[in-house]
Amino acid sequence: MSRIVDEPYFTYSAYNALTSGIQVKCPKCHGAGMxxxxxDNAYFRCLSCGHQETRDRTIYRYDVHNQCKNCGRYYRVDIEDEEKQHFSVLHVACPYCGTTMSGxxxxxxEAFSYTAEIQxxxxxxxxxxxxxxxxxxxxPAWALNREHLAYLIDYLSADLREKPLGRAKKTQADHLPAFMKTAKNRERIVKLLKKLQEG
Ligand SMILES: [Zn+2]
Ligand SMILES: [Zn+2]
Structure with a gap:
């Protein structure tokens, strides 16, 4: 009988980019990239064609502050429209009296971007x-990288699954959608995952 002790909740998540990396398809050559x-930044690097991208992970706040020429009050207007954020000067309306001025x-x-999950x-x-x-x-059934793929195969093919010791209430298995954990699907899913492992 095979048994597996599950991993803590955050072992495999989008946060993996900060540790072991996430393996993806290159947008240019469709080869494997990381x-x-x-x-500060997120990085993409293709292992086949060498294509690279870097993205700033900082979130910026854009605003215009003015003293209204009509009512004399000071105000700050946040610019949320991404297309407008590229301008250095914009016309905005005073939130008190509606008079439009340029600023x-x-x-x-503001902050480092919160990392969303795989979607x-x-x-x-x-x-x-x-x-x-x-x-x-x-x-979709997926793995972040080879290590995660091996974990999924071990986890789904084990006869007995145990929670890790300690205070963690949630474990890796809580990330898995129900269809993957359902007993009747497990065997077929393991087959699909093993095919990915070979490819
Ligand atoms: Zn490439
Ligand atoms: Zn005003």
Whole structure:
């Protein structure tokens, strides 16, 4: 009988980009590439064609502040429209009296972006498709990298699954969609994942 002790909740998640990396398809050559990240930036590098991309992970706030020429009050208007954020000067309406004036757009670093989870088989940093991606009855089944793929295969093929010791209430298995954990699907999903492992 095979048994497996499950991994803690955050062992395999989009945060993997900060540690072991996420394997994805290159948007240029469709070869294998890696997404990694540090606190400031996310990086993509293709292992086949060498294509590279870097994305700033900082979130900026854009606003215009003015003293209204009509009512004399000071105000700040946030610019949320991404297309408008590229301008250095914009016309904005005074929130008190509605008088429109032009003002300089100020850009302030606000925070590091919160990392979203994998969605529809794509990573959240560049929106690239995962390398280890297959589908089961129309639903995406995926792994972030080779290590994660091996974990999934071990986990789903074990006869006995145990929670890790310690205070963690949630474990890796909580990330798995129900269709992957259902006993009747497990064997077929393991087969699909093993095919990914060979490819
Ligand atoms: Zn490439
Ligand atoms: Zn005003």
């Amino acid at each position: 997404v990694t990240a540090d606190d 300089e757009v100020h850009k302030t670093a 529809d088989g794509r990573e959240p940093y560049f929106g690239l498709e995962l390398w280890f991606l297959t589908s089961f009855q129309g639903k």
